[in-house]
Amino acid sequence: MSNNRIVSGMRPTGKLHLGHFHGVLANWRELQENFECFFFAADWHSLTTEYDNTEAIRDNVAEMVLDWLAFGIDPEKSTIFVQSRVPQHAELSLILSMITPVSWLERNPTYKEMQENLSAKDLSTFGFLGYPVLMASDIIVYKAGRVPVGHDQLPHLEITREIARRFNYLYGEVFPEPVALLTETPKVLGLDGRKMSKSYGNAIFLSENGEETRKKVMSMVTDVQRPRRSDPGEPDRCVAYSLNHMYLPEEKKAEIVVACRGAQIGCVDCKKIQAEYLVETLAPFRAKREELAARPGLVGEILEAGNRRATAEAASTMVDVMSAIKL
Numbered sequence: 001m002s003n004n005r006i007v008s009g010m011r012p013t014g015k016l017h018l019g020h021f022h023g024v025l026a027n028w029r030e031l032q033e034n035f036e037c038f039f040f041a042a043d044w045h046s047l048t049t050e051y052d053n054t055e056a057i058r059d060n061v062a063e064m065v066l067d068w069l070a071f072g073i074d075p076e077k078s079t080i081f082v083q084s085r086v087p088q089h090a091e092l093s094l095i096l097s098m099i100t101p102v103s104w105l106e107r108n109p110t111y112k113e114m115q116e117n118l119s120a121k122d123l124s125t126f127g128f129l130g131y132p133v134l135m136a137s138d139i140i141v142y143k144a145g146r147v148p149v150g151h152d153q154l155p156h157l158e159i160t161r162e163i164a165r166r167f168n169y170l171y172g173e174v175f176p177e178p179v180a181l182l183t184e185t186p187k188v189l190g191l192d193g194r195k196m197s198k199s200y201g202n203a204i205f206l207s208e209n210g211e212e213t214r215k216k217v218m219s220m221v222t223d224v225q226r227p228r229r230s231d232p233g234e235p236d237r238c239v240a241y242s243l244n245h246m247y248l249p250e251e252k253k254a255e256i257v258v259a260c261r262g263a264q265i266g267c268v269d270c271k272k273i274q275a276e277y278l279v280e281t282l283a284p285f286r287a288k289r290e291e292l293a294a295r296p297g298l299v300g301e302i303l304e305a306g307n308r309r310a311t312a313e314a315a316s317t318m319v320d321v322m323s324a325i326k327l
Contacts, residue, residue, distance in 0.1 A: 003145030009042040012060035017203035019188040019196035029072040037078040070289035081306035088314035093137035136160040171324040193239040210279040217275035222267040233260040244274030
C-alpha cells in the first residue's frame with residue numbers, strides 16, 4: 001500500500017469539452033508529477049445510465065483517452081486503463097455489496113437528484129442504486145491513499161470510506177480509508193450561461209477545430225443589459241467574458257474591461273479577440289491530438305499495457321481480500 005497512490009476515473013459519455021479540461025485533466029496532469037496515479041475509463045459506470053445504449057461506449061473510450069494523451073496525461077507517469085478490462089473491480093464490488101447497508105446507498109445525495117434530472121430514463125435498477133459500491137471498489141482495489149475530488153463530491157468519497165471501514169471491522173485491516181485530495185476547479189460556463197455540458201448543447205469540445213471554436217464563441221451570450229453598442233457594458237455580467245478571460249493575458253483582460261465599461265468596444269469585436277486567444281491556447285493540444293490520432297493502434301497499446309499493470313495490482317489486493325474473508 002502507498003498513501004501516495006491516487007485513483008480517479010472518467011465516464012466515457014462522449015466528446016470531452018473545456019469543462020473536462022479545467023475540471024479534471026489539468027488537475028490530473030499536475031498530480032502525475034507527484035503521485036502514483038491510476039486513471040481509468042469508467043465504462044461499467046456508463047452502464048448505470050446508458051444500459052440501453054451501449055453501441056458508442058467502446059469508441060468513446062478510445063476518443064476520450066486520445067484527449068487525455070493530447071492534453072498531457074503521460075502513460076510513462078500514470079497507469080491508464082479501462083475499468084471493464086480489470087475484472088477484480090467487479091469481483092470486489094460483489095463482495096462489498098454483501099456488507100453495504102441499503103440505507104447508505106439511498107442517502108447518496110445524487111441518487112434522487114439524478115433520477116429527477118433523468119426522469120425520462122428508468123433508473124430503478126440495482127446497478128444505479130449500487131453504483132457507489134462499484135465506485136468504492138474502483139478505489140480501494142488499488143489501496144489508494146488519496147482521491148482527487150471537489151467539495152461537491154465529498155459525500156461520495158465518504159461512502160467509500162464507510163465501506164472500507166466496515167470491511168476492516170468485519171474481516172481485519174485490509175484497506176486504507178482513502179482521504180480526499182480537495183481540488184479547486186473553475187466553474188466553466190457554456191455558450192448559454194449554464195454549466196458547460198454536452199447534454200445542454202452548449203459545449204466547446206477539445207477535439208473540434210479552430211473554426212468551429214470561433215463560431216461557437218461568436219454565438220455566446222454577452223451582457224444582456226447592454227442592448228446597444230453605445231451602452232456601457234459590464235464584463236462581470238457577460239457569459240462570453242466569464243469563459244474566455246481564462247485565456248487572456250492580464251494586460252489584455254484589463255484593457256477589455258476598461259473598453260467594455262466605457263463602451264469603447266462592442267460585444268462582437270470583444271468576442272473575436274477572445275476567440276483568437278482561445279484558439280491559440282488550444283492549438284498545440286489539438287495539433288498533438290491529430291498527431292496521435294494518425295498513429296493506428298497507439299491508444300490500444302497504451303491501454304493494454306495499463307490494463308496489465310492495473311490487473312496485477314488489483315489481483316494482489318484480491319488475494320488479501322479472499323484471505324481476510326476466509327474463502
